[in-house]
Amino acid sequence: MVLQVDRGKEMSKRPLDILDQVLNREPVIVSLKGDRELRGVLQGYDVHMNLVLDQAEEVTDGTSHRIGTLIVRGDNVIYISPSHNQ
Amino acid sequence: MVLQVDRGKEMSKRPLDILDQVLNREPVIVSLKGDRELRGVLQGYDVHMNLVLDQAEEVTDGTSHRIGTLIVRGDNVIYISPSHNQ
Amino acid sequence: MVLQVDRGKEMSKRPLDILDQVLNREPVIVSLKGDRELRGVLQGYDVHMNLVLDQAEEVTDGTSHRIGTLIVRGDNVIYISPSHNQ
Amino acid sequence: MVLQVDRGKEMSKRPLDILDQVLNREPVIVSLKGDRELRGVLQGYDVHMNLVLDQAEEVTDGTSHRIGTLIVRGDNVIYISPSHNQ
Amino acid sequence: MVLQVDRGKEMSKRPLDILDQVLNREPVIVSLKGDRELRGVLQGYDVHMNLVLDQAEEVTDGTSHRIGTLIVRGDNVIYISPSHNQ
Amino acid sequence: MVLQVDRGKEMSKRPLDILDQVLNREPVIVSLKGDRELRGVLQGYDVHMNLVLDQAEEVTDGTSHRIGTLIVRGDNVIYISPSHNQ
Amino acid sequence: MVLQVDRGKEMSKRPLDILDQVLNREPVIVSLKGDRELRGVLQGYDVHMNLVLDQAEEVTDGTSHRIGTLIVRGDNVIYISPSHNQ
Numbered sequence: 001m002v003l004q005v006d007r008g009k010e011m012s013k014r015p016l017d018i019l020d021q022v023l024n025r026e027p028v029i030v031s032l033k034g035d036r037e038l039r040g041v042l043q044g045y046d047v048h049m050n051l052v053l054d055q056a057e058e059v060t061d062g063t064s065h066r067i068g069t070l071i072v073r074g075d076n077v078i079y080i081s082p083s084h085n086q
Numbered sequence: 087m088v089l090q091v092d093r094g095k096e097m098s099k100r101p102l103d104i105l106d107q108v109l110n111r112e113p114v115i116v117s118l119k120g121d122r123e124l125r126g127v128l129q130g131y132d133v134h135m136n137l138v139l140d141q142a143e144e145v146t147d148g149t150s151h152r153i154g155t156l157i158v159r160g161d162n163v164i165y166i167s168p169s170h171n172q
Numbered sequence: 173m174v175l176q177v178d179r180g181k182e183m184s185k186r187p188l189d190i191l192d193q194v195l196n197r198e199p200v201i202v203s204l205k206g207d208r209e210l211r212g213v214l215q216g217y218d219v220h221m222n223l224v225l226d227q228a229e230e231v232t233d234g235t236s237h238r239i240g241t242l243i244v245r246g247d248n249v250i251y252i253s254p255s256h257n258q
Numbered sequence: 259m260v261l262q263v264d265r266g267k268e269m270s271k272r273p274l275d276i277l278d279q280v281l282n283r284e285p286v287i288v289s290l291k292g293d294r295e296l297r298g299v300l301q302g303y304d305v306h307m308n309l310v311l312d313q314a315e316e317v318t319d320g321t322s323h324r325i326g327t328l329i330v331r332g333d334n335v336i337y338i339s340p341s342h343n344q
Numbered sequence: 345m346v347l348q349v350d351r352g353k354e355m356s357k358r359p360l361d362i363l364d365q366v367l368n369r370e371p372v373i374v375s376l377k378g379d380r381e382l383r384g385v386l387q388g389y390d391v392h393m394n395l396v397l398d399q400a401e402e403v404t405d406g407t408s409h410r411i412g413t414l415i416v417r418g419d420n421v422i423y424i425s426p427s428h429n430q
Numbered sequence: 431m432v433l434q435v436d437r438g439k440e441m442s443k444r445p446l447d448i449l450d451q452v453l454n455r456e457p458v459i460v461s462l463k464g465d466r467e468l469r470g471v472l473q474g475y476d477v478h479m480n481l482v483l484d485q486a487e488e489v490t491d492g493t494s495h496r497i498g499t500l501i502v503r504g505d506n507v508i509y510i511s512p513s514h515n516q
Numbered sequence: 517m518v519l520q521v522d523r524g525k526e527m528s529k530r531p532l533d534i535l536d537q538v539l540n541r542e543p544v545i546v547s548l549k550g551d552r553e554l555r556g557v558l559q560g561y562d563v564h565m566n567l568v569l570d571q572a573e574e575v576t577d578g579t580s581h582r583i584g585t586l587i588v589r590g591d592n593v594i595y596i597s598p599s600h601n602q
Contacts, residue, residue, distance in 0.1 A: 013130035044529035099216035185302035
């Protein structure tokens with residue numbers, strides 16, 4: 001059913017495919033539940049939106065705290081955004 | 087079973103199909119859990135209501151903050167609405 | 173198993189089938205988690221209780237705020253009620 | 259596996275089957291998460307404990323507020339009880 | 345896989361099987377999320393830990409309130425304990 | 431897929447298999463959501479981390495309260511630890 | 517579908533595979549929901565991100581409390597990070 005719908009709308013972008021475009025590129029911002037925000041280079045993800053972030057830092061009140069490599073469990077994610085947006 | 091039900095009520099619109107009608111058109115408003123609101127052009131979605139928003143901004147207390155492209159995890163969504171409604 | 177049970181109790185109404193009876197009719201009231209309430213004409217739904225509401229408005233403290241068309245994610249719903257009840 | 263277990267204990271009552279005994283009879287009390295309580299005649303249910311309540315009213319601080327027919331999403335339910343109990 | 349593991353440890357008791365031992369016997373205590381506690385005779389359960397309690401009462405601050413028969417939705421349960429323990 | 435991964439790392443211990451090593455031995459500590467802590471002899475578990483604890487007690491503010499046998503619903507568990515650790 | 521996507525991006529790292537690289541090595545930091553943090557040697561994990569931590573300690577307000585071996589239920593995890601990062 002999903003495949004049928006997708007055939008009819010080539011203009012549509014599937015959310016997880018968009019993540020491919022930012023793999024190993026400029027850092028992304030990951031907004032987490034509980035008012036937490038991470039920034040890092042996206043190195044991988046899976047269907048649950050589990051993420052691998054490299055050179056990650058946690059941003060709190062405008063200051064950032066370096067963490068390094070992170071495996072984030074997907075259910076904490078609110079949104080992911082390429083940071084060049086901002 | 088779902089298919090049988092749908093055959094009998096052509097007047098019914100399936101929630102996810104409605105999203106097709108606003109793809110790449112006027113911005114939509116996305117109300118999120120935790121009193122957050124996003125506005126942006128819907129570029130894609132999937133069965134979990136994961137969304138791709140382009141030219142997105144977060145609206146807080148009447149002022150908006152530009153973010154750019156966003157991948158929103160569907161479980162945060164309360165409702166989605168075409169913004170021309172308002 | 174579900175089918176067997178249903179055969180034995182024709183008087184029972186399945187919750188989602190009840191929604192068919194209010195499709196495109198008088199507005200329904202949708203009570204959401206987090207003390208939010210929506211009112212609108214039900215245009216569609218699916219097995220997750222995702223809803224399409226037309227001519228929707230959000231009701232807060234007795235005053236209503238027009239929104240237009242809404243796609244509501246089902247996991248926010250507490251209950252749905254035909255508004256002529258009230 | 260479930261079937262094997264059930265064969266060995268005919269005295270056991272499956273929770274959803276108990277709901278059949280109160281269908282279209284005396285009102286039931288439905289305790290909801292978030293300190294809400296509903297009362298009404300159970301007209302139907304499904305495996306998710308989604309419920310159809312008729313002649314429903316919401317009980318708050320000892321006073322009741324008539325609502326009419328309700329479709330309750332099952333994940334809000336804490337317990338269901340025949341009201342003649344009380 | 346589960347079966348293989350179980351073969352090797354006959355001393356292990358599966359959580360749901362333990363519930364069989366208290367069916368229709370002395371009352372059990374059911375600790376619920378949100379600091380609620382129920383007490384009653386367990387008449388049935390299913391794989392979701394949905395429970396049927398007979399002669400149930402809700403215990404609040406040391407005093408108990410009779411409810412009668414209850415169908416409890418399993419996702420509210422923290423633990424179940426035979427009351428003779430206490 | 432899981433099997434392939436496991437073949438390549440014999441040094442890896444699967445979380446649920448670790449529980450076998452503490453079955454019917456020294457008491458374990460079970461940290462629960464909502465700042466609750468249980469202590470007891472693990473008699474069984476299943477894939478959901480539902481647990482059977484014998485000789486269980488609830489520990490609150492350094493004092494312990496005897497409960498006896500407990501069936502704990504797995505979704506409340508934060509972690510499980512052999513108590514000899516401490 | 518997942519396999520097709522993976523073929524096209526050999527540079528992508530799957531989140532759970534990254535965990536293999538830190539098995540039985542330097543301690544990892546596990547950030548948990550509810551402002552809790554654990555530190556320990558990762559001895560195993562599964563697809564739910566259930567974890568086995570050895571030589572674990574809980575870190576609270578800069579001081580650490582030794583626990584020993586821990587089985588952590590995956591749904592509590594926010595992120596996992598090799599501690600040499602910090």
